[in-house]
Amino acid sequence: MTEDAVPAGELYTDGFAADPYPTFARLRTERPVCPVSSPRFDSWLITRFDDARAALTDPRLSKDLYGPGQHYLRIFGPNSEGLNRNMLNSDPPEHTRLRRVVSQAFAPRRIEALRPRVAQVVDHLIDKMLPQGQAELMHDFAIPLPMTVICELLGVPPQDHDRVLDWTQVIRTSGSTRRPPQEERAAVQEAQLRLHHYFADLVRAKRDDPADDIIGALIDAVDRDGTLSEAELVTTTFLLVFAGHQTTADFLGNAVLALLTHPEQLELLRATPQLLPAAIEELLRFDGPLPVASPRIATEDVEYQGVCIPQGSIVGVAINAANHDPAHFTDPDRLDLRRVRGPHLGFGHGVHYCLGVSLARMEAQIALAALLRRLPGLRLGVPVEEVRRLPAASPFRGLLELPVTFAA
Ligand code: HEM
Numbered sequence: 001m002t003e004d005a006v007p008a009g010e011l012y013t014d015g016f017a018a019d020p021y022p023t024f025a026r027l028r029t030e031r032p033v034c035p036v037s038s039p040r041f042d043s044w045l046i047t048r049f050d051d052a053r054a055a056l057t058d059p060r061l062s063k064d065l066y067g068p069g070q071h072y073l074r075i076f077g078p079n080s081e082g083l084n085r086n087m088l089n090s091d092p093p094e095h096t097r098l099r100r101v102v103s104q105a106f107a108p109r110r111i112e113a114l115r116p117r118v119a120q121v122v123d124h125l126i127d128k129m130l131p132q133g134q135a136e137l138m139h140d141f142a143i144p145l146p147m148t149v150i151c152e153l154l155g156v157p158p159q160d161h162d163r164v165l166d167w168t169q170v171i172r173t174s175g176s177t178r179r180p181p182q183e184e185r186a187a188v189q190e191a192q193l194r195l196h197h198y199f200a201d202l203v204r205a206k207r208d209d210p211a212d213d214i215i216g217a218l219i220d221a222v223d224r225d226g227t228l229s230e231a232e233l234v235t236t237t238f239l240l241v242f243a244g245h246q247t248t249a250d251f252l253g254n255a256v257l258a259l260l261t262h263p264e265q266l267e268l269l270r271a272t273p274q275l276l277p278a279a280i281e282e283l284l285r286f287d288g289p290l291p292v293a294s295p296r297i298a299t300e301d302v303e304y305q306g307v308c309i310p311q312g313s314i315v316g317v318a319i320n321a322a323n324h325d326p327a328h329f330t331d332p333d334r335l336d337l338r339r340v341r342g343p344h345l346g347f348g349h350g351v352h353y354c355l356g357v358s359l360a361r362m363e364a365q366i367a368l369a370a371l372l373r374r375l376p377g378l379r380l381g382v383p384v385e386e387v388r389r390l391p392a393a394s395p396f397r398g399l400l401e402l403p404v405t406f407a408a
Contacts, residue, residue, distance in 0.1 A: 005035040005042065012039055017392035018385070020291065021333055024321035033307040036316075039393045041074045043295065043314035045321075049329075049345070051304050052322035057350035061296035061315050065089040069312065071297050079189065082196045082231070086239040088294055088352060095351060101221045101228055102236060103355065105153065105214050111358040114149070118363055121148050122370045130374070133408030134381055136401050141371075142252035143169070143245065146363055150244030154237060155206065155213030164198065164241060167191040172246055175391040176400055199237045203230075214240065240356075248360050250289030250390075250398025252367055255280070257387065257402060258287055259368075260380050262335045269337060270372055279337040280364045284346035285323045286335045291397045292316040293348060319345045320397065375406035 006027070010016075016023055027034060028047040036045050046055050055061055065072040066085050076084050087098035104110065125145060129135040143165070151161050170191035174184050206215050207223075218236060221227040228236070259266040269279055296315040301308050309315060323344045324332040347354035354360065371378065380387070381403030388400040 005037045006031070006045075007037050011036055012392040014392070017389045020320065020392070020397075021324055024318060024324060025333075027318075028321055028325060033304045033309065035313075041314055043316045044298075044309045045292070045316050045318050046304060047318045047321035047325075048305070049322040049325035049327060052317045052319065052345055053349050055296070055304065055315065055317045056293065056345070056348060056352070058296075058302070059091075060299050060302045062091050062299045063089055063095070063294070063296055063352060064091045065295070065297065067091075069297065071295075071314065075295055075314065077185075077189075079192075083192055083235055083238045085231070086235040087355075088239060088243070092351060097227065098232060098236065099351075099355065101218060102214060102240065105217065106355050106359060108358045111362055114153075114359070115362060115366070117152070118145075118149055118366050119370070121145055122366050123374075126370055126374050131408055134403070134405045137256060137404050138249065138253050138399055138402050141367070142256075142402070143249040145252070145367055146245035146248035149359070149363060150241055153214055153244075154240060155211050155215045156202065156241075160198070160202075164195070167195045167198075168242060168245070171242075172394075172396065172398075173390065173400060175393050176388075195238060195241075196234065199234045203233055203237070244356055244359070246396060246398075247289045248356075248363055250396050251284060251360070251364060253399040253402050254287040254289060254397065255283040255364065255368060256371065256378075256404070257380075257384075257399065258283055258335055260378065260404070261384055265335050265337050266372075269368075273369065273372075275337050276365055276369060277361070278339070280361060280368070281344065281346075282335065282337050282339050285329070285339075285342075285344035287397065288320050288323060288344075288346040289397055290346075290395070291320040292318050292395065293345075294352075294395075317345075319348070375404075377405075377407040379405055381405045 011023065024047055027045065032048045032051060033044065033046055036043060046052050065075060066081065066089060072080050072084060087095050090098060122145060125141050129140050135141065147165050148161060151164060156164060170187055174188045203215060203219065207219055210216050215237060218228060218233045222230055222233050259269065269275055293316065298309050298311050298313045298315055300311050323346060326332050329342060347357045387402060390396055390398045390400060
């Protein structure tokens with residue numbers, strides 16, 4: 001890493017976690033393409049919208065972390081292959097093959113058919129919170145909703161949802177506990193191992209008792225025509241569980257917090273429910289759950305804004321910085337639910353564009369509509385500065401807890 005890397009102390013602070021947008025603005029203006037040191041790994045950051053969009057489709061920025069160079073070791077550490085060698089970490093044609101096997105299940109028409117069940121899960125979670133007059137919205141609602149939906153889609157038996165949730169939460173919240181880093185790393189590794197074993201066992205069990213779910217379809221792809229290997233079956237299942245709940249949960253938390261801290265926008269949405277689809281895109285642009293897209297690797301020297309990113313570098317495309325670029329969005333730091341729906345990068349761009357976009361939008365629509373309708377007087381239960389967030393070094397932007405109160 002060169003001398004003028006942005007030091008970790010500038011980016012990975014509590015202040016940055018609370019509000020990264022002033023730092024992103026400075027980088028976008030002064031150093032739109034720059035090396036950064038982070039507690040996890042050193043990388044390059046691209047912060048302007050046009051560069052970010054171009055980088056997400058740049059074939060010189062590879063997603064193949066398990067190819068030559070073993071870049072996954074720097075990013076995920078050893079023993080990560082069993083879970084992380086999946087479509088998100090591969091390039092075409094491997095990527096095309098891995099994605100095609102599951103893309104049908106996430107097609108808009110298939111997802112639309114899930115609407116009544118998603119509404120049922122939402123109502124059930126709200127029914128449980130309602131009599132209390134208060135809730136911790138992450139654990140009581142934002143996390144269990146997408147977790148239940150993705151587990152049901154995959155075919156994870158209901159009695160196992162909590163176990164899977166507990167393991168994924170160890171991974172999600174790492175860096176935020178008071179445990180020494182070494183202990184925390186060990187806990188994450190153990191959770192990953194348990195998830196790996198769990199899914200491998202589940203696949204075995206489902207072979208003996210086939211079902212009409214995504215894991216069943218994946219088993220078919222292995223057994224019928226060998227489109228998928230046994231190992232890829234497990235890594236795909238893990239990716240879908242993780243990608244299918246983490247970002248949606250963090251998005252719901254961020255969205256509710258944004259609305260509660262912008263009461264005039266909340267009122268606008270209550271008064272104009274037909275704004276909801278556009279509001280969801282604006283809330284995602286305003287404070288998305290994946291601040292930096294998953295890592296890319298420069299397969300050769302690559303130039304952006306006249307700056308050379310050397311071959312072999314890890315490259316982060318700062319989605320949340322790009323989504324606040326004033327060259328693309330007027331008054332970008334303002335939450336404006338009436339903003340004309342411009343193409344933001346919240347769901348990515350190019351071949352890795354979010355596979356679950358229809359599901360995410362549908363869950364968010366049903367969830368936000370129901371929260372506003374059924375929890376009158378919804379407000380923050382603590383001052384906003386006391387809302388606990390995931391640490392700045394987390395790859396996700398989200399809340400650890402979101403205490404709220406409402407009329408019981
Ligand atoms: C608000 C919620 C969500 C957001 C903001 C989001 C965002 C994203 C983004 C930005 C990417 C591209 C990452 C990159 O290029 O590095 C992505 C990929 C992906 N997302 Fe989502 N996502 C959400 C919900 C979901 C859901 C519900 C699923 C369901 C399974 C899902 C599954 C995936 C998968 C499998 C990929 C990898 C696609 C590929 O590599 O071809 N996501 N998501």
